[in-house]
Amino acid sequence: QSVLTQPPSASGTPGQTVTISCSGTSSNIGSNTVNWYQQVPGAAPKLLIFSNDWRPSGVPDRFSGSKSGTSASLAISGLQSEDEADYYCSSWDDSQNGRVVFGGGTRVTVL
Amino acid sequence: EVQLVQSGAEVKKPGESLKISCKASGYTFTTYWIGWVRQMPGKGLEWVGIIYPADSDTRYSPSFQGQVTISVDKSLNTAYLQWSSLKASDTAIYYCARDYDSFDFWGQGTLVTVSS
Numbered sequence: 001q002s003v004l005t006q007p008p009s010a011s012g013t014p015g016q017t018v019t020i021s022c023s024g025t026s027s028n029i030g031s032n033t034v035n036w037y038q039q040v041p042g043a044a045p046k047l048l049i050f051s052n053d054w055r056p057s058g059v060p061d062r063f064s065g066s067k068s069g070t071s072a073s074l075a076i077s078g079l080q081s082e083d084e085a086d087y088y089c090s091s092w093d094d095s096q097n098g099r100v101v102f103g104g105g106t107r108v109t110v111l
Numbered sequence: 112e113v114q115l116v117q118s119g120a121e122v123k124k125p126g127e128s129l130k131i132s133c134k135a136s137g138y139t140f141t142t143y144w145i146g147w148v149r150q151m152p153g154k155g156l157e158w159v160g161i162i163y164p165a166d167s168d169t170r171y172s173p174s175f176q177g178q179v180t181i182s183v184d185k186s187l188n189t190a191y192l193q194w195s196s197l198k199a200s201d202t203a204i205y206y207c208a209r210d211y212d213s214f215d216f217w218g219q220g221t222l223v224t225v226s227s
Contacts, residue, residue: 002155033212035212035213035214037156037214039156044206044217044218044219044220045148045156045206045208045214045217046217047213047214047215047216047217050212050213050215051212051213056215086155088155088156090156090213090214096173097170097173098170099158099170099172099173100146100158100161100172101158102155102156102157102158103155104155105155105156
């Protein structure tokens with residue numbers, strides 16, 4: 001049972017917009033920033049969004065993040081076949097002496 | 112160029128000890144936290160813990176406290192994750208990653224298989 005809650009799957013056709021939600025609590029998303037990671041099958045995770053809505057250099061602007069209260073979301077616009085991957089949200093959690101928590105991951109399928 | 116290069120895959124028996132490594136290059140090793148993340152077969156990401164190489168300040172996830180030890184060798188720019196007595200449930204891929212309020216660079220992962 002992950003601390004952050006994500007839908008297990010999402011899908012869309014090429015060109016569509018897919019949005020993934022991430023729900024937390026006041027001890028994590030409610031008081032800390034959210035990061036998003038992309039993991040293509042068989043590869044290591046890659047940082048996609050940091051500090052709620054910032055993209056690292058090299059990440060296409062098709063990817064965008066937002067946060068409101070104790071929830072966050074990742075939007076992928078202009079969906080492409082190479083976006084098929086697992087996506088994880090993450091945040092710091094102030095409980096239990098502090099720890100990083102992840103969502104359970106969302107598998108995005110391009111139909 | 113920032114790189115984190117991890118040691119190779121390991122196959123061990125229950126009860127054996129193990130130490131895997133993560134060698135950093137391309138940045139000042141002592142100025143960024145290094146974290147470890149577990150991914151069990153077919154499952155999601157789990158935070159194991161982090162270490163600050165400058166002073167070896169270490170934080171563990173409650174789920175891993177007492178089960179693993181995280182350490183560094185500053186002279187080698189290398190972080191380690193070790194077990195004193197492996198269990199079958201430790202079978203997973205373990206990733207190291209540089210921590211700068213997010214895990215911005217990741218190692219390629221080390222597959223640890225524990226089986227009798």
